[in-house]
Amino acid sequence: MIRKKLLMGLVGFQILFLFGMVLSGYLIERVGETVTLQTKAMPHEDIIFNDSIYLRFTAEEIRPENWFMTEAPERNQVIYVLLTPNEQGLYQVKAASDKKMDADDQEVIMKTRYSHKSQEMTHVVRFGIDQYQTDTSDFQVNRSQPRFKVEIALSPWGQSKVVDIEVID
Structure with missing residues (x-):
């Protein structure tokens, strides 16, 4: 029983x-709030494979002037990235820290994970949405290194989800 x-x-x-x-x-x-991010230009064969699009966002590379941490971060450490829209409505990095920050009306904070420091001395974080499952035959890519505009929904509890994706060039 x-x-x-x-x-x-x-x-x-x-x-x-x-x-x-x-x-x-x-x-x-x-x-959730919706933001639009841009991906980096990467070789076509590195981006589209089977029915997945692999995404590397420009906002995942944080320049030293936007990095506000006193100690060296550990791999996979939680990093909060403050994103603000530019004139085209694409969100870009305003600041990054291991401490939560306050965001203005148009800004959003994205919870990320620290990856590594690049050769260009930028800090690389991962948004956790690096793969999008879709019918890749819908994407007419005319360049060998395409870029995408990706619409992302950010939940109040820290999760994110790709909502839409569009080829820029």
Whole structure:
């Protein structure tokens, strides 16, 4: 009898967990803020593979003048990136720190993970949305190193999700 109740409780927990995951993905788009980021130009064969587009954002590389940390970060450490829109509506890095920052009306804060310091002395973070599953035949890429505009929904609890993607050139 106890085993049966334990098994039923475990199955119920799994159902609730799966329902929560599906609901979370839906809620990110409904209640989250939407921002548009630009990807780096990369060779076509490094970006599009099978039915996935691999994304490397320009905002993932943070210049030293936008880096506000007193100690060297550790790999995979949480870094908060303050993004602000430019004239074209694309969000770019204003500041990055291991401490939470305040954002103005048009600015957003994105929770990222530290990756490494590049040869160009920029700090590289990862947004955690580096792959987008889609029918890649929809994308007419005319350049050998295309760039994309990517619309991202950011939830109040720190998750992000790619909502739309468009070829720039």
